[in-house]
Amino acid sequence: MNSLGNPFEAGLDRGPPNHEALSPLSFLPRTAAVYPDRIGVIHGERRYTWKEVYERCRRLASALAKRGIGKGDCVAVMAPNTPPVLEAHFGVPAAGAVLNALNVRLDAATIAFILNHGEAKVLITDREFSATIKTALAQVEHDILVIDIDDPLGAGGELLGETDYESFLASGDPDFPWHLPGDEWDSLSLLYTSGTTGNPKGVVYHHRGAYLNALGNIQVWGMGPQPVYLWTLPMFHCNGWCFPWTITALGGTHVCLRQVRADAIYDAIADHGVTHLCGAPIVMQLLLNAGGDERRSFDHQVKFMTAAAPPPAAVLAAMADEGIEVTHVYGLTEVYGPAVVCAWHPEWDGLNMEQQAALKSRQGVNYPVLEGLMVADAETLAPVPRDGETLGEVFMRGNIVMKGYLKNPSATEAAFAGGWFHSGDLAVWHPDGYIELKDRSKDIIISGGENISSIEIENTLYRHPAVAAAAVVARPDEKWGETPCAFVELKPGASAGESEIIAFCRENMAGFKAPKTVIFGPLPKTSTGKIQKFVLRDQAREL
Template identity: 65%
Template sequence: MSIFETGLAPSAVNHIALSPLSFIERTASVYGEHPAVIHGSIRRNWQQTYARCRRLAGALSARGIGKGDTVAVMLPNIPAMLEAHFGVPMIGAVLNTLNVRLDARAIAFMLEHGEAKVLIADREFHAVIDEALGLLSRPLLVIDVNDPEYGEGCAVSPLDYEAFLAEGDPQFVWHWPDDEWQAISLNYTSGTTGNPKGVIYHHRGAYLNSLGNQMTWAMGHHPVYLWTLPMFHCNGWCYPWTVTALAGTHVFLRRVDPQKILALINQYQVTHLCAAPIVLNGLANLPDATRLTLDHPVDAMLAGAAPPAKVIGAVEAMGIKVTHVYGLTEVYGPVTVCAWHAQWDERPLDERARIKARQGVRYPTLEGLMVADPATLEPVASDGQTIGEIFMRGNTVMKGYLKNSEATREAFEGGWFHTGDLAVRHADGYIEIKDRLKDIIISGGENISTIELEDVLYRHPAILEAAVVARPDEKWGETPCAFVHLKDEHQGIREADIILFCREHLAGFKVPRTVVFSELPKTSTGKIQKYLLREWVKAL
């Protein structure tokens, strides 16, 4: 036996499950009077916020909700969403944040597949919620959130959120998870190959990625964080837990408005925000007459297609420092970062922009990252040219896909998580995405499946063949471009007709912005050559 063996098994004295629930308890006890929430006229400190989270947990528990039950929420960036990130897992339940941009059929699928017992929804979404509930095969408890900063819409339920909280005890005694492997949340992918897949997060991964955010960004104590990133995306990239751990202040923004973003940054001395590139594009393209000068430095973290050099230059001139990250739903949000070196500051803007476009290196909390041959898993040369697939492994990889063991097995084959993204590795070890195995389009931070869009296009009676590729867009990063070959008897069909048809069958952000009428290039076996279509797009 080694001299370092005590002969004792781990116990409560020296081993406890890692969970981000510990963050709010500590912050409320140490910095209870520090501002926690700013939402319009609403102001709450950490003691008050902690009490509301405990009320939510207690009220859910009193209604019979407990360990392993799913609580779905369809909420914008408002305080109730933050409360759900703590109140729901406090009773061992699993939080399922729904994408507020999806249609009723997709929402209904997620509620059914995830077996939600409770739905907490903002009344802005009453129409889509009513339709989705009508598609369900079983009832569930629905709670209506009436945000005073919205003041519109219809109630989704007679049960009001504030009244529901009043049912709970602000001193409710919540319990630590039995196991850090226990599920904490359920996030659905965008359905790139049929129905969306339910990605299961565990307490350990949520805890570690929350710390990884802090380590990577060096956020310091008491950050003031502006919620421009939708909190339904990968649990807000774990920032509900990160900012809470640092006793920061959550500044909520219900709708993205570039001018309001600048006003909030100055008014509340915002230090950090996360966003899709479209948000920075909006700030950079504000009219000079409405553009405010920032009176302090701000850090912005963005993921997705990197903005062009002129946008990076414009926001840098405003005092915003850009950090580029990369991740997926399956890894709790961002897990790689284009870690910056001071000597790069002296390089020309175009060169800095090219460097910032790289997906970079792994977070300290991700144990493995490689670019390798998809078949052999042999790492590619670090020459910036040889393309391989991005693979990851570590504690911040998902638990697996809900009710889909086959998809989980395929994703984890060979002991690595297969991202499906193609990249090169540069000589300095930084990775850079070049393409996507599944042709996913990232538009304004949202994933759009070309397969799903093509399926809709083929339903149009005038279309003989269709293919969809990404078209670069300064505002959205990428937008769908549809190439369609019409049947001979329907040559009078116009672009507007195709777009209208798609709008009737798809969520708005998935609708193609451009339609090109043409015969489609094919291989000798009849396969459409999308790489040629991508070249054609560049000439549009």
């Protein structure tokens, strides 16, 4: 039946009165209109109302547009969790451009690769990172407009740019028209994720996915209106798991944090009434291991969302004693951050802490905004039995899956083969539908919430003149979740110690990626000479 013969289609057309592209940009003008005088952003002694936040974001969009920045252009930001990077999550896409939030822990060579690959036209950079950025810019193959963030709370550093951020904002129009994208499939942001090969892959997000996952966070966390959110999670991680847009949609308050320290976190909770924060397991360890002079008392419930390694029973109990309730999620850069949650059942509250920890160790079920989640055979995509024992790969599909990898059609095609996104993570499927990760087929090490490629470390190790063979695996770590553990076989007659190997790695790659442990000796190999990493993983776990 065609539309003319279908009364539910005839004369019922889509148009401006009844259809608008979904975009997280729509959250800000509403919040500014409804809560104009409410504090939207706190940074040290500085306070911005939602009216002021909206004006600053419009100024940023206007200033970028005046410099010819528009659709298809990339704007990179190198900054900790401060107002400029939060404002860039709105002002950059409002100019039609694509936001590329850079990992502030990366080395200059990797930053240069990202700026070249993403073809950034503008770089907004905090002067704390000037040494790295200056070296990176010397390797960039095109002209970039550099704008310095001169934050009075920062540690200082050389000014590299044509102008500073506040002066750049002052050149913009506070009444700049706020346009949503013409198509919700328009690219919103670009993020680089560690892969199993040397160079990172550029993950591209669209407006629709960010809009939906921002709202998905509200649903799965049971968030009420006007939360006070502390920025312990880096905004360069999957755009802060979409929380720049989530908190704005709720008319909440963003509490910025340059450095993640126990005293700063406790101060923010006590002084600002922080209700929500996110982070890797290391942030929980910071709180629990804080000294008496770092702690502050508070009398309200705080919620903490964590990913990566599931929290053990002792940590859950200790966090509960602190007045902090933990929610465990799972996701990847390719799915806008968290896309799977260990959805909690009230009847589980009656279980002992060990039983609760066993349940919370499961990654869980799909976000309401993720349409498909399954554990299946990696080749046939046939779902595995829901027996909690059969291993398979985690597959996802739906509106919060990335557009694809920038300038990498072969990687995109492989990731989407068979009509599903291939996560590369191995899991079992429980009878109640909850999934539980068992291994990472990509050999990615997650340390302190950061993805570290084992192959990148191995490539660095092989450059050491004394190294004949090397393999890197994850070693469980109470503080960091996992740390890189290197197994090294030296060349005949050569000598090298653990400290020398670690120092060599730190000199030739980002320091946080360097192995924390080095074990020397012959590496276990198959008959064809392939290193048996599963043997090394067992050894690392026993250390």
